[in-house]
Structures are given as structure tokens and as C-alpha cells.
């Protein structure tokens with residue numbers, strides 16, 4: 299008998315959502331395990347926020363169902379009101395109450411507890427997010443990063459099994475963003491609280507999430523771990539969205555290799571000889587080698603510290619990327635010699 303899948307904390311089954319009669323989320327299914335951090339990633343308008351709002355109970359389902367801890371919380375027939383779902387929310391538009399100090403903001407969701415206990419629990423949560431000495435400060439007396447941490451403390455205070463976060467770091471500067479993302483991940487992990495986060499920043503998704511869902515046009519293209527998404531994107535669309543890389547046209551040979559403008563490459567999957575394909579070429583597929591057989595011209599470059607990421611043009615006109623030690627300095631227009639690293643490439647149907 300096959301082993302049963304572990305019980306999911308959150309299960310979205312084939313959900314669809316519409317705005318003004320137009321489906322903006324369609325056929326979306328995913329499972330989040332207890333304590334797991336998931337992330338919906340995708341370009342603006344792909345339906346991430348609508349999906350999160352449907353889970354929270356602020357948007358109706360046109361089809362499908364949502365289960366939390368095995369209980370149905372939403373279907374096309376209706377659902378539990380948001381406050382009955384037991385889900386913590388850190389939404390962009392779910393700002394702190396300006397007329398309440400940080401302590402009362404955090405205590406807000408604890409109305410069932412006596413006042414003294416509420417303040418004590420709020421204080422504990424403020425300490426969890428590293429703002430134990432800010433209880434009496436009002437939102438306008440706090441920085442953006444501090445306000446977001448208070449919002450997280452407020453969401454965590456009622457001890458929900460799941461927290462939803464919608465672009466929680468988008469208003470912060472990049473350095474603070476990365477630090478806060480790490481802190482939030484550690485806080486969630488320590489409390490074994492599951493979370494589903496929405497972002498369009500893949501670095502944020504990689505830094506935070508156990509599982510990432512790439513969305514496009516209202517559909518979930520792939521739901522996988524960060525390393526799996528990077529190594530084996532399920533489609534050319536996911537490949538184009540995750541990590542650095544370029545798609546090159548190619549043709550399968552009878553020996554299984556794939557002929558491209560870079561020569562013959564090893565494919566990760568098989569297919570009939572003569573088949574036209576595209577291959578995903580990551581920068582690590584190409585090695586800088588002054589004696590290498592491949593020659594390309596520098597189109598542009600981006601300094602990344604110890605290494606520089608070069609965009610190069612092959613004699614065929616195709617573009618590829620390569621990471622080269624920054625000690626070697628190739629200006630635009632210069633010729634660079636390379637060789638194929640020999641590692642297999644992902645293969646997709648032609649565009």
C-alpha cells in the first residue's frame with residue numbers, strides 16, 4: 299500500500315477566483331504542511347494577492363475548495379468569515395492602528411483575554427520580534443521595519459497555525475528587507491508557525507521559503523523547493539522567471555546529445571532524434587577558459603562582487619550568460635573564450 303501523504307495544514311484544491319466576472323486565479327492547487335513556509339512568486343497581476351485574500355476569507359471562490367487543518371473553510375458555496383478562520387495576517391494594506399501604541403496594536407487580536415493578560419502576552423510577542431522596549435510607542439514613532447515587525451507580532455499573538463504575509467517587506471530598503479526576511483523566517487520556525495508569503499522578489503522567496511509556487515496568468519506553474527525550481531524548472535516559463543539563464547534553440551542528435559550554437563550539450567531528458575527543442579543555459583554551464591573553443595562578445599556586464607555576470611553574444615547571435623572572476627576585466631565589445639562545463643541542461647519544447 300502506498301504511504302499516505304502527511305496531513306496538510308492548508309490545502310487549496312483547484313481554486314478559481316474572479317474579479318468582475320474575469321477569472322484571475324484558475325485551477326490552483328497546493329498543500330502546505332504544518333510549520334512550512336510557502337511563497338507565491340510571480341509578476342505583478344498574476345493573481346498572488348487574490349489567492350492570499352481568498353485563503354484569508356476576503357475574496358470568494360468561484361470554484362474549488364480550501365481546507366485548513368482538514369476542515370473546509372471555503373468553497374464556491376461560501377466560507378467561514380475571516381475572523382473565524384484562525385489565520386494571522388500581515389497585509390500591505392493591513393496597517394497598524396495609528397491611535398494605538400505598539401502594545402495595544404499587538405494585543406488587539408486578544409480581546410478574549412482579560413486586559414492584564416493581553417498586555418503581558420503582547421509584551422512577550424514584542425520581545426519575540428525584538429521590540430520589547432517599544433510597547434508604549436505609537437506607529438508614527440517607529441521605523442518602517444519596526445512597524446512591520448509589530449504587524450508580525452500582532453498576527454502571531456493569537457497563536458495561529460498559519461500566517462499570511464502579502465509583500466511584507468516591499469516598502470523597506472533592500473538591506474533591511476533581507477535582514478528582516480531572515481528574522482521573520484527564524485521567528486516563524488521557532489514557533490513552528492506555517493506561513494504563506496506573497497512576493498515578486500525571487501531572492502526573498504529563496505531566503506524565506508521551504509516551498510515556492512511560481513504563478514503566471516492566474517495559474518500555478520510549479521510548486522517546489524527553491525533548489526528544485528532552480529535546477530529543474532518544469533517549463534520554459536518557470537525557467538525564464540527563476541534564476542539567471544537564457545534559452546537556446548537546439549536539435550536532438552541520435553546519440554542523445556543536443557546540437558546548439560554552443561556545440562553539443564548533454565540534455566537532462568530524452569526525446570526522438572531530430573526533435574527541435576530549447577535548452578536552459580545557466581551561467582554555470584559555461585566556464586571561462588582563455589584556451590576554450592567557444593568565443594563570445596561582451597554585450598553587457600553586472601558587477602556582483604567577487605564575480606561579474608556577463609551577457610555575451612555568440613557568433614550565431616544567440617545570447618548567453620557567464621560568471622567570470624571580477625579580477626578579469628572584459629569591457630563591452632571584448633571577446634571572451636569559454637568552454638561548456640559538461641553538466642546536463644534542462645530541455646523544453648520550442649518556443
Ligand SMILES: Nc1ncnc2c1ncn2[C@@H]1O[C@H](COP(=O)(O)OP(=O)(O)OP(=O)(O)O)[C@@H](O)[C@H]1O
Pocket residue numbers: 317318322340341342343344345346347348349498
Ligand atoms: N478589485 C479589483 N477589481 C478588478 N480587477 C482586479 C481587482 N483586484 C485585482 N484585479 C485584477 O486581478 C488580477 C490579479 O490581481 P492580484 O492583485 O491578485 O495580482 P498580484 O499578483 O498580487 O499583483 P501585484 O504583485 O501587483 O500585487 C490582475 O489582473 C488585477 O488587475
